[in-house]
Amino acid sequence: MRERIDFSDVTFRYQEDAPPVLKDVDFFIDKGEWVAIIGHNGSGKSTIAKLMNGLLFAESGDVSVDGSVIHTDNVWEIRKKVGMVFQNPDNQFVGTTVRDDIAFGMENHGVPREVMLEKVAEVLRDVQMESYEEHEPHRLSGGQKQRVAIAGVLAVAPDYMVLDEATAMLDPKGRQDILETVREVQEHSDLTLITITHDLREIVAADRVIVMNEGEVWFEGTPREVFAHKDALSTIGLDVPFVAKLTQEMKKHGISFDREPLNHEEMVEELWNLHSTK
Amino acid sequence: MELTFNEVTFIYSPGTPFEFKALEDLSMHVPSGSYTAVIGHTGSGKSTLIQHVNALLQPTEGSVQVGDFVMEAGKKNKNLRSLREKTGIVFQYPEHQLFEETVEKDIAFGPKNFGVEQKEIEERVTNALEAVQLTEDVREKSPFDLSGGQMRRVAIAGVLAMKPKVLVLDEPTAGLDPRGQKEMMEMFYTLHEREGLTTVLVTHSMEDALTYADDVVILNDGKKFMEGKPLEVFKRKEELKQVQLDVPEVLEFLEKVEKRTGISINYEKQPIAELAKELAFRLERRDDYE
Ligand SMILES: Nc1ncnc2c1ncn2[C@@H]1O[C@H](COP(=O)(O)OP(=O)(O)OP(=O)(O)O)[C@@H](O)[C@H]1O
Ligand SMILES: Nc1ncnc2c1ncn2[C@@H]1O[C@H](COP(=O)(O)OP(=O)(O)OP(=O)(O)O)[C@@H](O)[C@H]1O
Ligand SMILES: [Mg+2]
Ligand SMILES: [Mg+2]
Numbered sequence: 001m002r003e004r005i006d007f008s009d010v011t012f013r014y015q016e017d018a019p020p021v022l023k024d025v026d027f028f029i030d031k032g033e034w035v036a037i038i039g040h041n042g043s044g045k046s047t048i049a050k051l052m053n054g055l056l057f058a059e060s061g062d063v064s065v066d067g068s069v070i071h072t073d074n075v076w077e078i079r080k081k082v083g084m085v086f087q088n089p090d091n092q093f094v095g096t097t098v099r100d101d102i103a104f105g106m107e108n109h110g111v112p113r114e115v116m117l118e119k120v121a122e123v124l125r126d127v128q129m130e131s132y133e134e135h136e137p138h139r140l141s142g143g144q145k146q147r148v149a150i151a152g153v154l155a156v157a158p159d160y161m162v163l164d165e166a167t168a169m170l171d172p173k174g175r176q177d178i179l180e181t182v183r184e185v186q187e188h189s190d191l192t193l194i195t196i197t198h199d200l201r202e203i204v205a206a207d208r209v210i211v212m213n214e215g216e217v218w219f220e221g222t223p224r225e226v227f228a229h230k231d232a233l234s235t236i237g238l239d240v241p242f243v244a245k246l247t248q249e250m251k252k253h254g255i256s257f258d259r260e261p262l263n264h265e266e267m268v269e270e271l272w273n274l275h276s277t278k
Numbered sequence: 279m280e281l282t283f284n285e286v287t288f289i290y291s292p293g294t295p296f297e298f299k300a301l302e303d304l305s306m307h308v309p310s311g312s313y314t315a316v317i318g319h320t321g322s323g324k325s326t327l328i329q330h331v332n333a334l335l336q337p338t339e340g341s342v343q344v345g346d347f348v349m350e351a352g353k354k355n356k357n358l359r360s361l362r363e364k365t366g367i368v369f370q371y372p373e374h375q376l377f378e379e380t381v382e383k384d385i386a387f388g389p390k391n392f393g394v395e396q397k398e399i400e401e402r403v404t405n406a407l408e409a410v411q412l413t414e415d416v417r418e419k420s421p422f423d424l425s426g427g428q429m430r431r432v433a434i435a436g437v438l439a440m441k442p443k444v445l446v447l448d449e450p451t452a453g454l455d456p457r458g459q460k461e462m463m464e465m466f467y468t469l470h471e472r473e474g475l476t477t478v479l480v481t482h483s484m485e486d487a488l489t490y491a492d493d494v495v496i497l498n499d500g501k502k503f504m505e506g507k508p509l510e511v512f513k514r515k516e517e518l519k520q521v522q523l524d525v526p527e528v529l530e531f532l533e534k535v536e537k538r539t540g541i542s543i544n545y546e547k548q549p550i551a552e553l554a555k556e557l558a559f560r561l562e563r564r565d566d567y568e
Pocket of ligand 2: 318
């Protein structure tokens with residue numbers, strides 16, 4: 001049995017008489033990978049996330065985690081493996097203080113009491129919210145709520161972590177800090193990371209990208225492969241990063257690149273090579 | 279309509295265990311018809327600040343003036359209705375402002391509440407749906423049966439349908455797809471110009487602040503940290519770092535280019551195509567680039 005999340009020919013609709021919002025969606029995500037799921041508004045990303053931990057069930061096809069098809073009778077097991085942060089964290093808070101909220105999640109995962117308080121402090125430091133332990137989750141700022149929700153999932157250390165636009169309310173630097181924290185966790189564990197995002201710079205850093213369009217998988221590949229489809233992407237509501245745009249424009253002026261740069265570092269190196277060989 | 283904050287301090291739930299000072303001695307002025315971006319780290323007080331504009335929050339100390347409406351600490355507000363008719367706020371989380379059974383009713387709520395005629399309401403709803411690029415088939419849906427980005431669009435449509443004079447946008451593009459982000463910002467800007475609105479944009483996108491705003495105000499820990507023209511503010515990279523903020527991506531990139539290659543390009547909001555041309559010429563050592 002492979003350790004992975006597997007969608008095989010999944011079709012889903014919210015109401016019987018409505019058209020399907022996912023059509024024959026078929027992909028897998030291997031243990032240890034970082035996969036970004038992108039796509040226009042309403043393309044089915046959050047629906048996919050909810051199918052991954054048994055909040056919704058496929059109409060046809062199967063969703064399985066580590067070989068077990070998700071059913072109503074194993075959702076609690078599945079949810080221990082698949083941790084999730086939603087688009088709006090308000091729906092997720094249960095505790096009356098930030099500390100209780102995070103501890104409550106750990107209790108559900110059977111974390112022993114002795115390590116709990118220590119762990120709460122640690123994850124709050126990770127998301128820079130250490131001075132808010134006593135605050136009420138609902139009385140936090142938009143970005144603070146997201147930070148606390150992420151701390152909550154870090155605390156239970158699930159095998160699969162699904163972040164559904166979980167950093168959308170953070171500034172670019174805050175976003176980067178959080179992702180670095182998560183990457184660090186990934187380095188010394190076998191964490192699988194699934195991020196649903198519209199942030200182009202975040203997508204570039206993922207191992208693999210699944211592009212959704214109108215409920216179907218439109219493309220799957222590395223960020224470089226995805227962003228090579230600049231024009232096609234823009235027809236489905238997406239875009240390429242600044243660096244990719246600049247590269248394309250520079251080509252119009254006769255500049256050729258050894259390898260399509262995707263981030264600042266690659267681009268600056270390319271420019272340096274071009275410059276020094278002139 | 280101009281906005282003025284005079285030495286505003288705001289404390290949440292004073293005298294309770296939840297007491298928290300979110301704004302401290304903050305003064306600022308937004309001239310009528312201008313476009314101001316408010317930026318700042320997580321929890322710096324941006325959403326607290328903008329909720330004073332339509333008197334959802336009232337200063338604990340100091341005063342806020344919106345047009346000829348004055349809100350003072352400790353005094354009861356009169357004429358709230360006329361203030362709220364003129365000031366439209368798009369909240370950070372759309373769920374906080376959606377409540378009707380259908381999308382259509384939700385968008386119509388504002389104008390209806392302020393006594394706009396039925397025929398005109400219908401027109402406004404149709405126009406607002408179009409402006410936020412929602413298809414007609416969502417009209418009868420519950421706003422809560424929509425995707426995150428679609429909900430955001432409904433929330434924006436509801437504010438547009440009120441035809442406010444002051445437009446306050448709290449992270450209005452969070453959750454929108456890349457095309458949606460760009461088109462929505464362009465739509466706001468067109469509206470701002472065409473209707474002579476006073477616009478306040480809270481954003482984490484330094485790019486948007488740079489592209490659209492006349493003025494930028496930076497908050498830190500509930501206090502005003504800096505203000506000025508976007509290009510000037512974003513030159514002060516070291517100071518921004520102190521308050522955990524980055525500069526717009528294009529400036530960050532050009533700085534890296536200069537460090538590595540010595541090619542220095544003066545950024546004056548030129549479009550990417552122009553920037554690419556300039557870079558290409560400089561790379562080829564055609565120093566006569568104009
Ligand atoms: N509870 C619901 N009931 C009915 N339809 C729904 C419900 N939730 C979502 N939908 C519809 O299903 C489709 C897919 O929604 P989903 O939330 O998966 O999109 P998404 O890709 O996450 O979009 P976004 O980027 O806007 O968050 C959309 O057309 C949406 O309107
Ligand atoms: N209802 C409340 N009760 C107590 N404190 C609050 C409440 N709402 C916000 N705060 C606190 O006030 C401070 C400012 O919050 P505010 O929402 O204005 O921040 P913000 O700049 O909008 O942040 P973000 O970028 O994360 O949205 C934060 O430290 C927050 O925890
Ligand atoms: Mg979604
Ligand atoms: Mg806020």
